[in-house]
Amino acid sequence: MRLTRAQQQERTRAAVLAAAHAEFAERGYQAVTVDRIADRAEMTRGAVYSNFPGKSALYLAVLLDVVEREPSEAVTRETHLEDALEAFARAWLDRLPMHGDTPAGAHLRLRSLDGVLDTVAGRTALGGVTQLETLLLGRALEACVPTAPRRVRLAGVVRTVLDGAGHLAAVAPGVGDPFDVVRACEHLADLPLTDVWEPTHLPFVKAAETVDEPWEAPAAAPDLINGEPVSLGDGVIVLLGAERLGAAEEAVRAAGERVTVVVAGSPETDPLVRLRVRDLVGCLRRAVDPALWPGFALLLDDGHVASALGVTPEPATECAVRITDGRVVARADHRGAGHAVAVVQ
Structure with a gap:
């Protein structure tokens, strides 16, 4: 059966993503080139660029494809704050490198963006998106204690701990105990943060x-x-x-x-x-x-x-x-x- 143009484009995109995933996992972001990805996918360089504007976009698309393929399970009950922090930390730490992962494979598994966003616009976007993520996490944590104050600062501390654990796992595999990190995040619920909501500029x-x-x-x-x-x-x-x-x-x-x-x-x-x-x-x-x-x-x-x-x-x-x-x-x-x-x- 002859494929439609849309079906052919989707097949091309899938082949490019598969080749890019394999290249990034084997060689790491810096060592991979678009030409290598094209060769692995048995396509022209132009075919790659017709689907992705560049290597960084390809890398982000590979990571998104990984995320979207993961099981979409969800809790369906009220959760105490300590339990929510523990569960979130466990879910996040599932990405830590496994025994035998290569350094390149470990960075890909960690969704590492080191060296990927190397422009001012890219770093600015990452900073802004991180603020959005922290707001979303903070608001969800607030749902665990509806009468509690703002939890965005707590969310920021949790992300700092988890991101630090991920960075350590990337540069020093085997160092640190993820179960200790989970317990630490659970106990952050009692951290005495003055988390109020009154930005100084709003009155003006x-x-x-x-x-x-x-x-x-x-x-x-x-x-x-x-x-x-x-x-x-x-x-x-x-x-x-x-x-x-x-x-x-x-x-x-x-x-x-x-x-x-x-x-x-x-x-x-x-x-x-x-x-x-x-x-x-x-x-x-x-x-x-x-x-x-x-x-x-x-x-x-x-x-x-x-x-x-x-x-x-x-x-x-x-x-x-x-x-x-x-x-x-x-x-x-x-x-x-x-x-x-x-x-x-």
């Missing part, structure tokens, strides 16, 4: 502009957190560039209803956001019932949301609107825009 944020504008909602897009389609109807929508992803929490904390955080699409940001969020969510689902996560929706924009907002996105973009009864009733386009729109009554 310019108020949102009251408007009455038509709203042409883009087509529903999948939520990166739960995979469900998100309709951009009534509520608060915040569009953030790579430099402003940390501002997501400002809107999430201030709004009384569900907020949709939209990451402005870019070649540096898109694959990184998909990989890191999907990876974190996979671990988090094994620790805290997803139905309990107090939340926000997270979308990756393909340009349609920015167009609907009338914005040309840049790394420093922070634009927010409030939609009521299908119309834009408040708008802000400046630092703190998400918070400014979220507090409009």
Whole structure:
């Protein structure tokens, strides 16, 4: 049977990914070239570039493919904070290198990005995405103790411990006991952090502009957190560039209803956001019932949301609107825009 063009393209992409996975696992990111991947896949260099813009994009795609193939299990019960921290740490530490792994294979198993994001834009995107991950983890931990204060600082400490364990496992295999790391994360629940939510700049944020504008909602897009389609109807929508992803929490904390955080699409940001969020969510689902996560929706924009907002996105973009009864009733386009729109009554 003759394949359609789409089927042929999918087959080509799968072959390139398989070849890239094998090359990265055997040789490591730095030693691999696109030519080697093309040769292994028995394709031309052009065929590789027609599916992926470069080696770093290929590497991120390989990691995402690994993450998406992992079992998608989830707890379906209320969880104490200590138990959630233990379960999250166990899930995350499943990626530690196994006995006999080569250094290259260990880095791939760890989802290591060392030496991959070697541009200013790439490092900026990683910093912003890490802030999003920490917010998501913190909000899920807060669901374990609904009356507790903010848990984002706790989430940051947990990630620091786990990332440190991963780095140590990569450079000194066999050093350290992962079970000790799990126990340490469990006991972090009692760490006396002053985790309050009052950023010093918020009192000085310019108020949102009251408007009455038509709203042409883009087509529903999948939520990166739960995979469900998100309709951009009534509520608060915040569009953030790579430099402003940390501002997501400002809107999430201030709004009384569900907020949709939209990451402005870019070649540096898109694959990184998909990989890191999907990876974190996979671990988090094994620790805290997803139905309990107090939340926000997270979308990756393909340009349609920015167009609907009338914005040309840049790394420093922070634009927010409030939609009521299908119309834009408040708008802000400046630092703190998400918070400014979220507090409009």
